[in-house]
Amino acid sequence: xxxxxxxxxxxxxPGGLVCARVLQMHNIPVVVYEKEATSRSRQQGGSLxxxxxxxxxxxxxxxxxxxxxxxxxxxxxxMKIIGTDGTVHFDDPELLEQxxxxxxxxxxxxxxxxLDSLKPGVWNHSVSKVTQxxxxxxLHFLDSALEPAVHDFVVGADGAWxxxxxxxxxxxxxxxxxxYVDIFIKDVAKNHSNLAAYVKGGMVMVLGDNKGIIxxxxxxxxxxxxxxxxxxxxxxxEIGLKSLVEAxxxxxxxxxxxxxxxxxxxxxxxxxxxxxxxxxxSWAQAIKAFEDQMQRRAWAEEDDGxxxxxxxxxxxxxxxxGEMMRNxxxxxxxS
Numbered sequence: 001x002x003x004x005x006x007x008x009x010x011x012x013x014p015g016g017l018v019c020a021r022v023l024q025m026h027n028i029p030v031v032v033y034e035k036e037a038t039s040r041s042r043q044q045g046g047s048l049x050x051x052x053x054x055x056x057x058x059x060x061x062x063x064x065x066x067x068x069x070x071x072x073x074x075x076x077x078x079m080k081i082i083g084t085d086g087t088v089h090f091d092d093p094e095l096l097e098q099x100x101x102x103x104x105x106x107x108x109x110x111x112x113x114x115l116d117s118l119k120p121g122v123w124n125h126s127v128s129k130v131t132q133x134x135x136x137x138x139l140h141f142l143d144s145a146l147e148p149a150v151h152d153f154v155v156g157a158d159g160a161w162x163x164x165x166x167x168x169x170x171x172x173x174x175x176x177x178x179x180y181v182d183i184f185i186k187d188v189a190k191n192h193s194n195l196a197a198y199v200k201g202g203m204v205m206v207l208g209d210n211k212g213i214i215x216x217x218x219x220x221x222x223x224x225x226x227x228x229x230x231x232x233x234x235x236x237x238e239i240g241l242k243s244l245v246e247a248x249x250x251x252x253x254x255x256x257x258x259x260x261x262x263x264x265x266x267x268x269x270x271x272x273x274x275x276x277x278x279x280x281x282s283w284a285q286a287i288k289a290f291e292d293q294m295q296r297r298a299w300a301e302e303d304d305g306x307x308x309x310x311x312x313x314x315x316x317x318x319x320x321x322g323e324m325m326r327n328x329x330x331x332x333x334x335s
Contacts, residue, residue, distance in 0.1 A: 007029070007030045007152065009154075010130075017111065020032050031121065035142075040108070047107065050103055056102075062117075067113045073105075073219060083207065084207065109219075124143075126141060128140050137150070160173045178228055180226050181257070183226070185225060188222065195223055214228065244256060
């Protein structure tokens with residue numbers, strides 16, 4: 001019987017962790033490499049709602065549903081869609097009565113559920129390139145002091161700008177034309193009652209004229225806000241928003257953000273800007289999100305590969321990838 005083959009997964013996002021969990025459930029060794037120093041090195045985005053036919057099914061498949069239920073919430077499931085002129089296009093309170101089949105969870109908590117279920121991975125290992133020779137795959141790391149890692153199989157779960165994909169496809173991501181500002185506002189009920197009232201019930205989407213503001217409730221009295229603009233890639237630099245944030249001129253940056261709405265949606269934009277003006281952490285996260293969006297998250301794949309970024313959309317694919325790897329390993333070790 002052949003010896004056990006080695007498997008590496010690049011990327012400790014939900015998709016990569018789902019794949020690792022499936023493999024380890026079948027006693028197949030796997031090493032997860034992640035470029036971040038720890039699981040709390042950065043904010044992980046807003047909350048995710050687990051639909052029965054996707055995310056919830058993955059949690060059941062990976063036998064982590066009990067841990068999930070300890071952290072999930074079933075309230076604040078409503079969605080309201082408003083035009084920037086104030087017209088309400090969608091508001092269905094009856095959705096709240098149907099919320100029980102799609103509970104929400106904070107993304108970082110969901111990620112931690114999977115991390116806690118796995119054998120420790122390898123942190124602070126940023127992959128710079130991947131090479132393949134003689135049926136072996138070698139991971140090279142950005143830190144030259146780290147020895148390259150050689151494996152039999154490598155799964156790329158490192159997002160749109162994957163370092164694994166180039167050995168399989170020449171396709172590169174392309175900018176979709178939409179830039180998001182990711183804003184994190186805490187202690188909303190205590191310090192920002194207007195904003196808390198505006199997003200009561202879950203999420204509000206204020207959309208129109210190629211721009212939008214989307215506040216979403218999270219746990220622990222936090223509201224996550226996404227300001228979206230259909231603009232050229234260099235737009236944050238061109239209007240001076242990025243430089244204002246980097247200089248710590250947060251109030252001016254908030255005023256500039258409101259001006260982008262030219263009166264449309266200004267009520268909500270003003271509420272958000274006032275909330276942000278006293279919260280430097282919000283702006284620090286916003287500028288980081290700008291950098292992430294330009295480099296990674298505002299890009300779209302055009303090949304047939306998987307961008308394993310969101311469990312709600314790609315968890316099934318990740319779980320199937322884990323099952324496929326398990327079957328491949330079984331065939332390899334039995335030969």
